[in-house]
Amino acid sequence: HRPVVPTSPDALAAAARRRMTRTAWSYLAGGAGAQRTVAANREAFGRYRIVPRQMVDVGQRSLATTMLGRDLPAPVLFAPVGALEVAVQHQLGRGGRGAAPRNAEPALADAARDLGLPLVISSQASTPMEDTAATLGDSPRWFQLYWSSDDALVESFVARAEASGCTAIVVTLDTHVLGWRTMDLDLGYLPFARAEGIAQYLSDPVFQQLVEARVRATASSDPGTTTARPTVAAVRSLLSMAAHHPGPTLRNLTQPYARAAVETFLDVFSRSTLTWTDLAWLRERTTLPLLVKGIQHPDDARAALDHGADGIIVSNHGGRQVDNAVAALDTLAPVADAVRTHAGTDPAQPPVPVLFDSGIRTGADVFTALALGADAVLLGRPWVYGLALAGADGVRAVTEHVLAELDLTMALAGVTETGQIGRHNLAV
Numbered sequence: 001h002r003p004v005v006p007t008s009p010d011a012l013a014a015a016a017r018r019r020m021t022r023t024a025w026s027y028l029a030g031g032a033g034a035q036r037t038v039a040a041n042r043e044a045f046g047r048y049r050i051v052p053r054q055m056v057d058v059g060q061r062s063l064a065t066t067m068l069g070r071d072l073p074a075p076v077l078f079a080p081v082g083a084l085e086v087a088v089q090h091q092l093g094r095g096g097r098g099a100a101p102r103n104a105e106p107a108l109a110d111a112a113r114d115l116g117l118p119l120v121i122s123s124q125a126s127t128p129m130e131d132t133a134a135t136l137g138d139s140p141r142w143f144q145l146y147w148s149s150d151d152a153l154v155e156s157f158v159a160r161a162e163a164s165g166c167t168a169i170v171v172t173l174d175t176h177v178l179g180w181r182t183m184d185l186d187l188g189y190l191p192f193a194r195a196e197g198i199a200q201y202l203s204d205p206v207f208q209q210l211v212e213a214r215v216r217a218t219a220s221s222d223p224g225t226t227t228a229r230p231t232v233a234a235v236r237s238l239l240s241m242a243a244h245h246p247g248p249t250l251r252n253l254t255q256p257y258a259r260a261a262v263e264t265f266l267d268v269f270s271r272s273t274l275t276w277t278d279l280a281w282l283r284e285r286t287t288l289p290l291l292v293k294g295i296q297h298p299d300d301a302r303a304a305l306d307h308g309a310d311g312i313i314v315s316n317h318g319g320r321q322v323d324n325a326v327a328a329l330d331t332l333a334p335v336a337d338a339v340r341t342h343a344g345t346d347p348a349q350p351p352v353p354v355l356f357d358s359g360i361r362t363g364a365d366v367f368t369a370l371a372l373g374a375d376a377v378l379l380g381r382p383w384v385y386g387l388a389l390a391g392a393d394g395v396r397a398v399t400e401h402v403l404a405e406l407d408l409t410m411a412l413a414g415v416t417e418t419g420q421i422g423r424h425n426l427a428v
């Protein structure tokens with residue numbers, strides 16, 4: 001009898017892949033271009049080696065840490081992953097495409113709550129953040145923002161995040177244009193052309209106003225455009241989702257509204273004119289700590305801190321944005337050093353947190369990232385694979401495997417607390 005959720009990262013990915021349609025797998029596992037950076041993110045971990053130590057009393061160990069003033073059971077968070085419902089619906093053996101129960105994000109939130117680890121709620125979540133917040137209870141949550149071209153929508157998302165109990169805002173800077181995702185392109189797959197892909201937006205009052213304005217404008221100027229390509233398939237898909245979605249917004253969708261929703265989303269989801277000075281505007285919109293995600297250069301880390309960021313997330317979006325980009329892990333130590341030695345930082349304040357993602361698959365990977373200067377890591381694709389295999393139990397199992405191996409690795413490296421892990425634990 002073999003466990004449903006394998007402990008080996010490759011076996012985990014392979015098992016999840018067998019359960020999915022090609023489109024779901026391509027969306028989840030795929031990266032930019034020739035997939036070189038996806039591979040490089042993993043290969044980089046092979047270039048740093050942990051040095052085991054002997055005869056250290058490691059009988060009492062703890063993974064506990066604090067992050068932005070809050071105690072956490074381990075230095076691990078759930079990375080924001082958009083359009084999750086679309087991916088999980090594309091499972092084989094669950095009644096086929098579109099027939100699976102709508103349970104991806106509630107299952108994720110269940111697991112995050114049970115583990116007590118923060119969930120970073122995606123802007124592009126397939127469930128409104130208020131519903132996820134209800135499932136999370138008192139468990140920690142952050143909100144990940146894609147900086148919309150519409151100021152009022154940004155303000156609305158931030159206000160909803162605050163009201164939903166989020167204790168930090170993570171603004172993702174590396175996706176102001178979407179990468180060249182070859183696997184999706186070749187299958188003609190656009191997850192955000194489906195209602196679940198943009199449910200976070202559809203549940204937003206400002207977004208609804210934008211859509212309604214577009215519906216009115218389209219109806220008066222060119223009623224013939226309702227059959228225009230390329231959004232017809234998207235509209236059809238939205239309508240089929242609307243039929244069984246419990247929320248009032250989707251239930252009331254009419255065809256022009258559905259099409260306008262997708263078009264509005266594509267219009268407003270990002271803003272590629274941003275520069276560092278714009279960060280002050282966002283900084284003024286919330287009292288919550290503001291973290292920037294997607295940093296890979298020490299100068300960008302310094303600029304972020306100079307312009308009001310309270311934390312840095314080193315990430316290359318799991319290799320989904322720039323192919324041939326440097327492995328995320330190779331940028332971690334220079335960025336962490338830049339943050340630690342930053343001139344403007346007040347030594348009386350708690351240190352600015354540096355987080356890392358892109359390539360974490362195992363507990364040993366977490367150890368390596370902490371050794372290179374991360375205070376915590378975000379787990380991405382592995383928990384999605386766990387979710388696809390076994391719902392909330394799968395997310396819990398994957399995360400517990402990572403934490404168990406981190407704990408063992410600490411023991412075998414002669415370390416009892418995550419804060420002790422440093423470059424001295426690596427071979428140079």
Ligand code: FNR
Pocket residue numbers: 027028029041079080081082083122123124125144172293315316317318319357358359360379380381382
């Ligand atoms: C992501 N990521 C992401 N990031 C973000 O800020 N907002 C988002 O909505 C998403 N959506 C998303 C969907 C999917 C399917 C993937 C795989 C990734 C990036 C994510 O937060 C994280 O940076 C990467 O997943 C890290 O890479 P690995 O460890 O998963 O390879």
